Amino acid sequence: xxxxxxxxxxxxxxxxxxxxxxxxxxxxxxxxxxxxxxxxxxxxxxxxxxxxxxxxxxxxxxxxxxxxxxxxxxxxxxxxxxxxxxxxxxxxxxxxxxxxxxxxxxxxxxxxxxxxx
Amino acid sequence: xxxxxxxxxxxxxxxxxxxxxxxxxxxxxxxxxxxxxxxxxxxxxxxxxxxxxxxxxxxxxxxxxxxxxxxxxxxxxxxxxxxxxxxxxxxxxxxxxxxxxxxxxxxxxxxxxxxxxxxxxxxxxxxxxxxxxxxxxxxxxxxxxxxxxxxxxxxxxxxxxxxxxxxxxxxxxxxxxxxxxxxxxxxxxxxxxxxxxxxxxxxxxxxxxxxxxxxxxxxxxxxxxxxxxxxxxxxxxxxxxxxxxxxxxxxxxxxxxxxxxxxxxxxxxxxxxxxxxxxxxxxxxxxxxxxxxxxxxxxxxxxxxxxxxxxxxxxxxxxxxxxxxxxxxxxxxxxxxxxxxxxxxxxxxxxxxxxxxxxxxxxxxxxxxxxxxxxxxxxxxxxxxxxxxxxxxxxxxxxxxxxxxxxxxxxxxxxxxxxxxxxxxxxxxxxxxxxxxxxxxxxxxxxxxxxxxxxxxxxxxxxxxxxxxxxxxxxxxxxxxxxxxxxxxxxxxxxxxxxxxxxxxxxxxxxxxxxxx
Numbered sequence: 001x002x003x004x005x006x007x008x009x010x011x012x013x014x015x016x017x018x019x020x021x022x023x024x025x026x027x028x029x030x031x032x033x034x035x036x037x038x039x040x041x042x043x044x045x046x047x048x049x050x051x052x053x054x055x056x057x058x059x060x061x062x063x064x065x066x067x068x069x070x071x072x073x074x075x076x077x078x079x080x081x082x083x084x085x086x087x088x089x090x091x092x093x094x095x096x097x098x099x100x101x102x103x104x105x106x107x108x109x110x111x112x113x114x115x116x117x
Numbered sequence: 118x119x120x121x122x123x124x125x126x127x128x129x130x131x132x133x134x135x136x137x138x139x140x141x142x143x144x145x146x147x148x149x150x151x152x153x154x155x156x157x158x159x160x161x162x163x164x165x166x167x168x169x170x171x172x173x174x175x176x177x178x179x180x181x182x183x184x185x186x187x188x189x190x191x192x193x194x195x196x197x198x199x200x201x202x203x204x205x206x207x208x209x210x211x212x213x214x215x216x217x218x219x220x221x222x223x224x225x226x227x228x229x230x231x232x233x234x235x236x237x238x239x240x241x242x243x244x245x246x247x248x249x250x251x252x253x254x255x256x257x258x259x260x261x262x263x264x265x266x267x268x269x270x271x272x273x274x275x276x277x278x279x280x281x282x283x284x285x286x287x288x289x290x291x292x293x294x295x296x297x298x299x300x301x302x303x304x305x306x307x308x309x310x311x312x313x314x315x316x317x318x319x320x321x322x323x324x325x326x327x328x329x330x331x332x333x334x335x336x337x338x339x340x341x342x343x344x345x346x347x348x349x350x351x352x353x354x355x356x357x358x359x360x361x362x363x364x365x366x367x368x369x370x371x372x373x374x375x376x377x378x379x380x381x382x383x384x385x386x387x388x389x390x391x392x393x394x395x396x397x398x399x400x401x402x403x404x405x406x407x408x409x410x411x412x413x414x415x416x417x418x419x420x421x422x423x424x425x426x427x428x429x430x431x432x433x434x435x436x437x438x439x440x441x442x443x444x445x446x447x448x449x450x451x452x453x454x455x456x457x458x459x460x461x462x463x464x465x466x467x468x469x470x471x472x473x474x475x476x477x478x479x480x481x482x483x484x485x486x487x488x489x490x491x492x493x494x495x496x497x498x499x500x501x502x503x504x505x506x507x508x509x510x511x512x513x514x515x516x517x518x519x520x521x522x523x524x525x526x527x528x529x530x531x532x533x534x535x536x537x538x539x540x541x542x543x544x545x546x547x548x549x550x551x552x553x554x555x556x557x558x559x560x561x562x563x564x565x566x567x568x569x570x571x572x573x574x575x576x577x578x579x580x581x582x583x584x585x586x587x588x589x590x591x592x593x594x595x596x597x598x599x600x601x602x603x604x605x606x607x608x609x610x611x612x613x614x615x616x617x618x619x620x621x622x623x624x625x626x627x628x629x630x631x632x633x634x
Contacts, residue, residue, distance in 0.1 A: 069497030069568035
């Protein structure tokens, strides 16, 4: 067994070798850098050239724009509102509910095991 | 000396727990003493792992003429308390001691402004004792005793910041949930003791007949340990406890949670391993609970604004992967062909995920603790632009977030890779849920990264700087482990994980205390 094989993780239908993956990552990073370095050299930082163009309108300073954590994935949560309503009711924070869930789970497991479902 | 290791693993941290309060007047001395004790225990657990890998099973009989004398002349059943350590127990012991050491190191700076630190460190060591007892013992009643020790020490630590109402509430909730679970565990132990007249797990596993009383005991043990390990739908205590506990305790509390998962596996594979055909349905229950746990956990995490609460829901979600991996193995336990084809690898994925998750989730919770340390808030809406101020914490967070999301080459990928492939063989829907959960996990951590570390700096945090060195060192050790375990997964799998899987599968060896006829 070679050292490369000894670092290969075999699964029932495939394999994974992080060292080979890393080697490919480095090769592709170098290729990417070569392409980048052959780019347009007329680029001038800190000039009007790099500012976004909004049909001649003033662009707000991006430093002032902040997306709050509570607003990220708003669309996702809105789309799954029904699911989240059920989930929030389930997470009441009431200790009595915690014990009821425990009893419920125990009852279902015992029903399956004793009943032989 | 080596033969006394299992007992010393308990004795040393217990000695540390009772001597730490003597250093009440000097919190630094208490912190150094606790760190030293955890370091010594870590060294002993490394020795224990080495011994167990050589001998397969290490037995320690308390009060016997010789520590290995399980059956004195004339006895047909064991009568003393026995520690029976196989590779699975040794792996968990190593996790517990490593995380206690890291937690003590991190705590040195993290809680230095709190009062009552001698109690804090004494409880940390007591929590370590509870976990070690649970994973080393071969006696059911002893398991209950250590479960109680871990539960009481854990709840006291959850409520440690008792000047916060939320911490006291979380501590009480954790105490009651733990007590209910422990009481029901004791009840089922009573059922088995009444039936078979013995408490030794190895002996009981040769006697179990799977009659109605046995099934009731199994059902209660399963449900109680499922609640203690944070499985849906009995997971509600996890976000309360993990959020309020000081971040230095999070790693040890995490291992305490997985000590209950270990107990669930021990009950399923060792105590009831003889009736493997009947255990197939238990394996399916474990898989379904695993899928529900991972999906409900991650979707709840996605909507959180409190950074520690968000990470706590991820801890629930990741427990689902472990249940799924080991559940697949249990579901095909009675089918040697399927067990060889994918069941053993599935169990390896599940057990590898335990140790991986302990590492990266501890790291993430510590980064959350670091954010709280400098900003005084856990609310993500109030944070921003901290990457420039806290470069080491940012690097540690990126590594932890990549690992939990299963991004190569970090450790989470290797175990998830095994779980995806093997759960697909049992039912493709399991693998689909596992992959979707990973995508949502990444989405959730992108949210944390964007809102806490990126963006324009927040004016009130203009003066903040990186957390103290001991906290940085603790985080970077775990970040390095995430990378090392990801780059060389085979080393960990071959040396630690597959021996642990085989220990669970080799019932005959466990039943005979490693070969005693």
